Amino acid sequence: MMSKRILLIEDNTEMRENTAEILELAGYKVSTAMNGREGVELAQKEKPELIICDIMMPQLDGYGVLLLLSKNVETASTPFIFLTAKAERTDFRKGMEMGADDYLTKPFDDVELLNAIESRLKKSDLLRKEFSKSIEGLNEFISDVKGFDTLKQLSEEKELREYRKREEIYREGNYPRGVYFLNKGKVKTSITGENGKEFITGLYNEGEFFGYLALLEEGKYNETAVTLEDAEICLLPKEDFYSLVYKNADVSKKFIKMLSVGLHEKEEQLVKLAYNSVRKKVADALITLHNRFVKEGSDNFTINISREDLANIAGTATESTIRTLSDFKDEKLIEVHASKITILNYNKLKDLKN
Amino acid sequence: MMSKRILLIEDNTEMRENTAEILELAGYKVSTAMNGREGVELAQKEKPELIICDIMMPQLDGYGVLLLLSKNVETASTPFIFLTAKAERTDFRKGMEMGADDYLTKPFDDVELLNAIESRLKKSDLLRKEFSKSIEGLNEFISDVKGFDTLKQLSEEKELREYRKREEIYREGNYPRGVYFLNKGKVKTSITGENGKEFITGLYNEGEFFGYLALLEEGKYNETAVTLEDAEICLLPKEDFYSLVYKNADVSKKFIKMLSVGLHEKEEQLVKLAYNSVRKKVADALITLHNRFVKEGSDNFTINISREDLANIAGTATESTIRTLSDFKDEKLIEVHASKITILNYNKLKDLKN
DNA sequence: CGATCTTTTGACATATGTCAATTATAGTGG
């Protein structure tokens, strides 16, 4: 494992050199700055994994450093530990309120310092990972945060339930009891327009979570979830979900980002629905299905989906969808066997002109 | 102003009575619990504005209380102050890491206690307010957080710029420099489909912020912002925006909620676009405009909008929109004078059948 | 194997987009 980069900001030369030595002995890569201004510059440039900073310094004090760094996205979430002789309650409180992650008072021993660093790094490690920027990344993210064991344990617990094909999991208007984890099978979520027609807003695959939007909104479900095939689903209680999402500021941040990306994606979908031809819409629906459900390593993608569902993804009438599928079949873009559709030419389908 | 409710959880009778007395003298409404279990129950039931809690208690200790309360949405954001004789560093750190807001060590004097409470209440007061649940509530929210003075000051600064009608503020693909505040005028944001047709995704009115989605995504703009009429716009630097959004966990939480609601609204829009008739779509577009731009206290709402823009809100061809407007005119639902449209019968327009 | 549900095809109506011509409006400069 690569050694972590730590930035140490401390004006006292002896203190700085001593501390740096300890850190280096512990296997960290250390940069040092002898005053606040220099520290901020180094932080911006080197993007260390953790920052240790004295409070009382000439030029720019520790509070100032923290304030400046917290204004920049790139450095805002870097763990920040104050290191100071100011053991007084007021100072301490000020530091924590400004968003420091820890506050070590001098004198401290090596073990104490290293423990503090270790614990902060461990916490931030999880969040540093690059999750897929899409809302689907949530799945990856949650499972990572919860840890594999917990997850496995979860599905071994009694809340695991089997669903038949086309069975309803929750309905528009219900109150959420938690987040669903799809152990096996596929699920669609859809909303119904006033003319009774349904539109599919979400598709979920094995190993993914769904049904969190209502929890985040703190309201009722505004969609209905139904299985697309036989499935095994378990419920993560909402208390666990909330404590996961809100306990840690960085997790909240990830959620904000994921939701923003999701919002953007829906907007793109809006233009397509508004102005694309049925031909293009159906092609897009097939592409969506492919991207959502493809298994790595298989050449041509086959899916078993009802024409009605496909039409509800595309946002068009079932018969129109079927006719378009026939066209695609004639053009050798897809192959159809009963309700199974196989994509033969992904790229041509994807780049279909309107 | 109504007095705030504080819940005091403390097992030592003398200590509890003394502290409660101080708090009552200071004008707070105090509930007391003599152990952790009782405290949690009371917190759930009474939903106090602030909780003060001892750490060492029989049955359920302070850490346990905090943990339980943080799992419930309703109590998770209630300010929580630990009150304890355990002045040791490790205890203290544990408490803060679990999400306590402050940590007072015994013995403390009255002033110290009251100050701590006052500062926490002040901080949480802002967040307790009920902002409109829509994404538009952001505006209200930011201005409240920033404070009226700052806002006014902002628009008095040099970054204020005047824009002519139909002038571009930013374009798809640009990198955001901050959030825009619309001091005067109206703005639309739109995305362009592959066939070159535009679709309007956002409408903004005086006193509102826009252009924050790209910042939250930490990416480029994926929409283009253009003024609908002459406007005055100023820029809130992104650093300020980020520190606003991420500094405080509760603000982040608000954002998560707002974005979730926004996502849900876009999904509803999707069904409408997919299955509604042009007639219905145009009516919806007019209703949207009304809701977005109506001034309180005026009977019939008039707006000056180009037919093209209206069509791009509805997601239909300009000529179709115009024809539908003519129909509405014949049906006395609206009145048209030049490019000005007046809504005569809001309710009929709103409940139009498909 | 029959009954039920789904898919496919056919025939048809029409809602909506497109292109072009005409009329109205608003912005500009003298």
Next chain:
DNA sequence: CCACTATAATTGACATATGTCAAAAGATCG
């Protein structure tokens, strides 16, 4: 302030893409 011009709104004529209804063919399930 008026005339002129560019731009926007409206109307007409038309083609067609797409939805609807109905019936036939096929698949699925107990």
